[in-house]
Amino acid sequence: MNEDKQVNSPNTDVAKECQTFSIGELAKAFDVTPRSIRFYEEQGLLSPQRSGQTRIYSKKDKVRLKLILRGKRLGFSLAETRTLFNLYDSHQNSKIQLQAMLEMTAQKRAILTQQLEDINVLMTELDDVELRCKDELELLKRG
Amino acid sequence: MNEDKQVNSPNTDVAKECQTFSIGELAKAFDVTPRSIRFYEEQGLLSPQRSGQTRIYSKKDKVRLKLILRGKRLGFSLAETRTLFNLYDSHQNSKIQLQAMLEMTAQKRAILTQQLEDINVLMTELDDVELRCKDELELLKRG
């Protein structure tokens, strides 16, 4: 029964590498609060190991968190991300599952395409605004 | 005092063009609810003319709404968009205003760049997932 009592102190590993992370480490690494990470777990997006009460995050968990945050940046709700995770995880690969997955990817692709267009438009507008601002500033300098 | 009683009925214009819109028309045009449009006004993002109680939206208002919605798609809060509007509108063009504007554009540009990267990564991942799904479906067909 001498399991699950490894790596109690972070960065105090013996031979291999630091494969696990505390909630605080992950929080710092991705600049989020521990509260958020616990909330993602509560919403079924993460399920880290436990050492007693304490959460222990693997590299896979870390990747998951990264995916969650990228999804957030792109306007995905946590529920959507969870659905994607579930579809991806369930390796039942029934026809229905696969088609649901394809539908979801198609839908997401459409949104992303729209966002690309939005970004391009906004970027050139920002170019415009910036130029005009800089011109004005020059005028203020010389005037 | 025979002003502000033009265009009571939509699409019943005489000569020029339909330059104004009712809240319902705008709502349909952009697929949002009238409630949302009123809310944007409440937050200081729109200020349409009035004909009595009724709101009358100009082409400029329409453009504004378009900008608001694009901002939303890119993750801008209404408060951020309002700030941008205010900066853009105030043609005082003081040094401070201009620099605030430049800071804002720089910050937004950074976020957009990050989003572009996120989108590219996700797109290729979607490609991957889609390919695998389709392969699996083929196997199901032939198996």
Place this chain on the structure above:
DNA sequence: CCTTACCTTTACGTTCACGTAAACTTAATA
């Protein structure tokens, strides 16, 4: 031994962006 630094759960509070219901006015139409 005590403090400090993390970790935990429980639970209520908060912000944003509206939704929704109530009660009303005005305008066009049957």
Place this chain on the structure above:
DNA sequence: TATTAAGTTTACGTGAACGTAAAGGTAAGG
């Protein structure tokens, strides 16, 4: 004239994504 169909204000409700105490456990260091 009565009835839709649009608009209006006021005001309370809601879901998502956390924030923020409160109250406590644990382990290292002075």
